[in-house]
Amino acid sequence: MPDFLDSQHTEVLRTVERLADELxxxxxxxxAEDLGPATRQASKAAGVFGMTQPAAFGGTEAGALALTIVRDTLGSRNVGHxxxxxxxxPGVLxxxxxxxRTQFLLPYLAGExxxxxxxxxxxxxPRHTWAVHDGDDLVINGQKSYVTGGADAAFINALxxxxxxxxxxxxxxxxxPGVTLTKRFGTLDGSHHAAFTFSDVRVPAxxxxxxxGRGLGRALSQINATRLSIAADCVGQSRFAIDLVEQSLAERSARRSDGDTPARTGTDVERVNLGDMRIAAYAARSALYRTARLVDAGENAVNEVMAAKSLxxxxxxxxxxxxxxxxGGTALVDGHPLAGILRRVRAMRLAEGPTEVLAANVARGRLDLGLGRI
Known part of the structure; x- marks a missing residue:
């Protein structure tokens, strides 16, 4: 849990709370179309934007616990998305x-x-996307059916x-020349992706x-951090959803109150449901913060990260x-916060490994590799 934070992490919490309220x-x-530049400007002014970026590129290169605090807090205000x-x-770059570095990485890190x-x-x-050498160039042919973020991409990092x-x-x-965007599509979480074909595309070597020869490992190298970030986003949004329920129950109670006698907040069934929600959220948040501390301590926390993401x-x-x-039904209306969360979480349950696959991997980590503390 975020209890017993040191002074540095407490300051991170206070900073991101102010930013979350501003956002x-x-x-x-x-x-909505103007939010990107506006949120980026506000985040840079707060010193949050660069926390995910290496110091060599002007970032502050925050640790796992600090980034967990940031994402948890942003999610609790329903602005993390x-x-x-x-x-x-930098990812694979x-x-x-x-x-x-100059042509692509630096503008990418700056958000340009x-x-x-x-x-x-x-x-x-018929075969994987392939390339052959031709002088100082590569000539690429093939296709990619799901390019994450490809709909608006200036470049693709492709295997x-x-x-x-x-x-x-x-x-x-x-x-x-030779790169064709064959399909543009959106997903439930509101993000935009694409399919591409490559026909004799020439790129410099x-x-x-x-x-x-080591592209697959490089492609998978960032997955642990991504899973932990998804877990933090979800933990924060769970807090937001629970707070919204409590607000709704309180408003319903106020409408039923009779003069000086306040009505009881929530029926017995509603209270049981709310209690179950809080218990589940507490377990997930506890697992998340413990895992973040393990990562910062340099432990092999692959199993714990998978468990935190799944939970x-x-x-x-x-x-x-x-x-x-x-x-009630108002939560199903487009534009209601809970309707947006429902769409996003359905995508996140699949992202970076479906829950069932991660569970199998946790078992493999223990039974075959002897790793993790789970």
Whole structure:
């Protein structure tokens, strides 16, 4: 839990609480299409934007506990999903050389360029996306059926099988000749993705990210941090949903009150449901903060991160569903906060590994590898 924070983490909490309140007010008066620049400006002014970025690029490179506090608090105000709050981390572009560093990485970290992640290919694809060397270039052919964030991306970090060397991550600009956006689609959580085909696309060999032949490992290297961030988002949103239920019950009670005699808040059934929600949220939040501290201590916390992600997403799904049941039909109307949370959590239960897959991996970690404390 966030109890017993040291002075540094307490200051992080206070800072992000102020920012979260500012962003909530901002979202209420600024059009959705203008929120990105506005939230980015507010976050940079608060010193939060760079917490996910390395010090070498001007960021503050916050630890797992600090980022957990940030995401938990933003979620508790239902603003964590707004664009531009936390700066993009280098991800697979970490440690790239020139000219990729200057042309792509630095503008990306500043929020000036958007990227997509191309890993998934159609089930009926005749072969993986591949490339061959031609002088100083790579010539790429193939397709990606689900490029995360690809709908608005200036470039894609795609897994490509390079002839003679093996899989590698390759940076491909979306406006290069031969790159075709074949399908643009949105998902329940409001994000935008795309499918692409590559037909004799030429990119410089310098666009290979990292060591050729190790692309798969590089593609998966950021997954632990992403799972922990999803868990923190969900824990914060669980708090928001519970607070919303309590507010709804209190308002309902006030309408029933008779003069100087206040009505009892909540029926017996409502109280049991609310208590169950709070117990589940407490368990998920406790697991999250313990895991964040393990990560900061340098422990091998792969199993714990998977458990925290599974517990947090499934808890938010249940809490949100129960909250809608208690608040009533108005919570199903487009634009209601709970309707938005319900859409986002359905996507997060699948993101970076479905719950069932993560459970199987936790068992494997213990039974086959002897890792973790679970």
């Amino acid at each position: 909530a007010a901002l979202a209420a008066r600024v059009d 707004l664009p531009g709050i936390l700066g993009p981390s 970490a440690n790239v050389g020139e000219p990729v 360029l958007r990227s997509g992640f191309g890993f998934t290919e159609p089930a009926d694809a 490509v099988e390079i002839s003679g060397t093996g899989p590698a991550m390759v940076l491909i600009e979306t406006d290069r 310098t666009h290979v990210i990292g060591e050729a 947090a997403t499934e808890t938010l799904s249940r809490v949100c569903d129960d909250a809608i049941q208690l608040v």
